[in-house]
Amino acid sequence: MPRTLNTLAERAAAATPQAVARRVRGLSDRAVAWAFISPTIVLLLAINIFPLVWTIWLSFTNYRANRPNAPVRWIGGDWYTDILTNPDIWVAMQVTARFVIASIAIQTVLGFTLAWLIDRRFRGHGVWTTVILLPMMLSPAVVGNFWTFLYQPQIGLFNYMVSFVTGVPPSSFQMLGDVTLSPWAIVIVDTWMWTPYVMLICVAGLRSIPEHIYEAAEIDRASAWRRFWSITLPMALPFIMLAVLFRGIENFKMFDMVNLLTGGGPGSTTEVASITLKREAFEKWRTGYSSAFAIILFVTVFGLANIYVKALNRVKQR
Amino acid sequence: MPAAGLSTAHSIVEPTPLARRIAGTIVIAYAVLALIPLVWIGLTSIKSPPDSISYPPKVLPWVDFEPTIEGYCNLFTTRSRQTPEYIASLPPADDRCEALARGKGMVVVGPSNYVPRFVNSVVIAFGSTVLAVVLGTLAAYGFSRFRVPLKDDLLFFILSTRMMPPIAVAIPIFLMYRELGLSDTRLGMILLYTSVNVSLAVWLLKGFIDEIPREYEEAAMIDGYTRLQAFVKVVLPQATTGIAATAIFCLIFAWNEYAFAVLLTSGSAQTAPPFIPIIIGEGGQDWPAVAAGTTLFLLPILAFTILLRKQLLRGITFGAVRK
Numbered sequence: 269m270p271r272t273l274n275t276l277a278e279r280a281a282a283a284t285p286q287a288v289a290r291r292v293r294g295l296s297d298r299a300v301a302w303a304f305i306s307p308t309i310v311l312l313l314a315i316n317i318f319p320l321v322w323t324i325w326l327s328f329t330n331y332r333a334n335r336p337n338a339p340v341r342w343i344g345g346d347w348y349t350d351i352l353t354n355p356d357i358w359v360a361m362q363v364t365a366r367f368v369i370a371s372i373a374i375q376t377v378l379g380f381t382l383a384w385l386i387d388r389r390f391r392g393h394g395v396w397t398t399v400i401l402l403p404m405m406l407s408p409a410v411v412g413n414f415w416t417f418l419y420q421p422q423i424g425l426f427n428y429m430v431s432f433v434t435g436v437p438p439s440s441f442q443m444l445g446d447v448t449l450s451p452w453a454i455v456i457v458d459t460w461m462w463t464p465y466v467m468l469i470c471v472a473g474l475r476s477i478p479e480h481i482y483e484a485a486e487i488d489r490a491s492a493w494r495r496f497w498s499i500t501l502p503m504a505l506p507f508i509m510l511a512v513l514f515r516g517i518e519n520f521k522m523f524d525m526v527n528l529l530t531g532g533g534p535g536s537t538t539e540v541a542s543i544t545l546k547r548e549a550f551e552k553w554r555t556g557y558s559s560a561f562a563i564i565l566f567v568t569v570f571g572l573a574n575i576y577v578k579a580l581n582r583v584k585q586r
Numbered sequence: 587m588p589a590a591g592l593s594t595a596h597s598i599v600e601p602t603p604l605a606r607r608i609a610g611t612i613v614i615a616y617a618v619l620a621l622i623p624l625v626w627i628g629l630t631s632i633k634s635p636p637d638s639i640s641y642p643p644k645v646l647p648w649v650d651f652e653p654t655i656e657g658y659c660n661l662f663t664t665r666s667r668q669t670p671e672y673i674a675s676l677p678p679a680d681d682r683c684e685a686l687a688r689g690k691g692m693v694v695v696g697p698s699n700y701v702p703r704f705v706n707s708v709v710i711a712f713g714s715t716v717l718a719v720v721l722g723t724l725a726a727y728g729f730s731r732f733r734v735p736l737k738d739d740l741l742f743f744i745l746s747t748r749m750m751p752p753i754a755v756a757i758p759i760f761l762m763y764r765e766l767g768l769s770d771t772r773l774g775m776i777l778l779y780t781s782v783n784v785s786l787a788v789w790l791l792k793g794f795i796d797e798i799p800r801e802y803e804e805a806a807m808i809d810g811y812t813r814l815q816a817f818v819k820v821v822l823p824q825a826t827t828g829i830a831a832t833a834i835f836c837l838i839f840a841w842n843e844y845a846f847a848v849l850l851t852s853g854s855a856q857t858a859p860p861f862i863p864i865i866i867g868e869g870g871q872d873w874p875a876v877a878a879g880t881t882l883f884l885l886p887i888l889a890f891t892i893l894l895r896k897q898l899l900r901g902i903t904f905g906a907v908r909k
Binding site: 295297300304305308311312314316318319322323326333336382385388389390392393396397398399400401402403404405406409410411413415417422423425429464468510514520523524527545546563569570 | 601605606607609610612613614616617620621622623624626627630638639640641642643721722724725727728729731732733734740743744746747748749750751752753754755756757758759760761762764777778780781784785788812813814817838841842843844845848849858859860862863871873876877880883884887888890891892895898899902903906907
């Protein structure tokens with residue numbers, strides 16, 4: 269069918285006189301292509317690339333946004349050496365890394381388990397899947413703000429439920445004020461919001477496995493355990509890895525929830541990179557310094573994502 | 587007990603009824619647990635401030651606590667404390683909120699900022715969605731149908747703009763908008779959210795348009811349509827579902843966005859997400875009012891999510907996974 273149409277089109281084109289063809293075709297395809305694509309490119313150049321280039325320039329200067337009239341001096345790569353040798357920055361990077369790894373590990377295990385259970389196709393699984401998906405569509409800031417209420421030591425529902433289950437008095441622990449608990453407070457909210465995300469992608473992965481492979485394994489008398497490890501998991505792996513990639517990038521940028529739940533505190537125990545950046549850029553107004561930090565962060569995400577995508581493609585090809 | 591070892595291949599691929607029931611129980615238990623915070627937001631919004639912070643928590647309306655619209659009143663109004671003599675001298679209250687406020691020794695002095703902030707959210711979300719979807723549809727068609735030089739690089743560039751932490755982008759945007767007079771304006775926020783959303787729109791819509799057979803347009807063009815006519819009369823009607831789904835995703839992103847909003851707006855263009863956390867009453871946070879504001883803010887998204895459930899997977903993975 270497609271071939272017939274193509275040859276028909278070619279024949280019609282060949283048979284049409286030049287002038288008629290031009291009038292019928294109107295704008296040339298090349299003109300249409302550029303007319304359609306360029307507005308998007310122009311917008312992104314103006315609002316993403318130009319600012320990025322400006323940030324790079326600012327990162328080599330001593331500019332401060334709260335003193336726009338002060339003379340701007342070129343200081344070379346000083347901010348970069350400053351940042352890379354600053355122990356506080358490394359602490360922030362470690363906090364970010366720990367947060368990303370902990371939350372993604374929990375969400376992946378939980379999300380995959382839920383997906384596997386949903387793939388048993390029990391009665392009503394469609395409705396319950398939609399219910400589980402609700403939290404991830406909501407505003408992390410607005411919902412995260414409400415979680416500070418759930419985490420209140422004496423009156424919060426979270427503390428009440430924990431004490432109901434474990435018997436620990438509800439006011440004996442502070443999820444948001446405690447040095448050891450506050451990182452977990454953020455991980456819990458993040459897990460609550462984003463497990464559905466991993467789950468949804470894993471369900472798609474499990475459904476993509478053709479049934480005949482399981483049937484072949486059955487003929488070979490492979491045990492259920494064996495089938496899981498040598499068919500289900502390897503074949504769903506590209507999907508799991510994709511979910512991890514998207515969550516990783518998002519969590520690395522994490523700002524909303526942390527800013528509202530703990531603001532980086534207590535002390536700097538939950539001060540992820542975005543919070544440090546906000547403090548430097550919009551509270552201390554060290555624009556040059558924070559621009560350099562922003563560039564370092566961008567290069568880090570970009571580099572890690574590229575390495576990861578290479579690994580993902582290798583897994584896919586297997 | 588049936589002989590499990592002798593079952594057919596079919597019964598292995600299909601889980602047993604017992605396995606199904608266990609799986610269902612665990613998933614439903616998780617779903618109920620995950621719903622608790624959302625239900626609690628709704629319940630808190632209809633409690634009085636003392637009921638909202640009571641210990642142990644009050645759960646059932648009409649049984650454990652008497653529902654009230656006080657939270658919603660406090661959300662929409664500002665009140666000031668007055669002397670009992672002054673309140674007694676006033677004519678009888680003409681609405682429920684005024685009566686509630688007088689019961690607490692206060693009078694309503696005017697509307698709160700919630701409605702303007704909510705309107706800002708609506709205007710900015712819809713404005714940026716329309717722009718992003720129009721630009722995205724055009725660009726997606728261009729990428730889908732034509733040989734564009736450096737196509738893969740351009741597409742990757744469009745995606746990579748999403749990898750920047752919002753705070754990093756906010757620094758130069760803040761300076762740029764200050765120069766251009768776009769600080770704290772709706773137009774500025776619309777342009778910014780459009781630029782963020784257009785990458786999602788291009789990637790999603792390219793997937794949808796790729797699925798429309800080229801032969802449809804080619805047949806139309808043989809019938810004398812120009813490329814543009816074929817695009818408008820053949821491709822666009824076919825892509826309606828995809829465009830609608832993309833629009834809802836853009837809308838949800840712009841509606842939920844917080845980082846840019848909190849850093850770049852403070853007054854006239856401030857949206858609801860940075861405003862809701864700073865709703866305070868007398869002596870600290872007024873949780874029923876916060877819950878009321880949160881409930882009204884979340885309801886449209888809950889509705890959209892249910893509407894969109896079949897397309898969710900595509901949307902959240904930039905079209906990388908299609909069912």
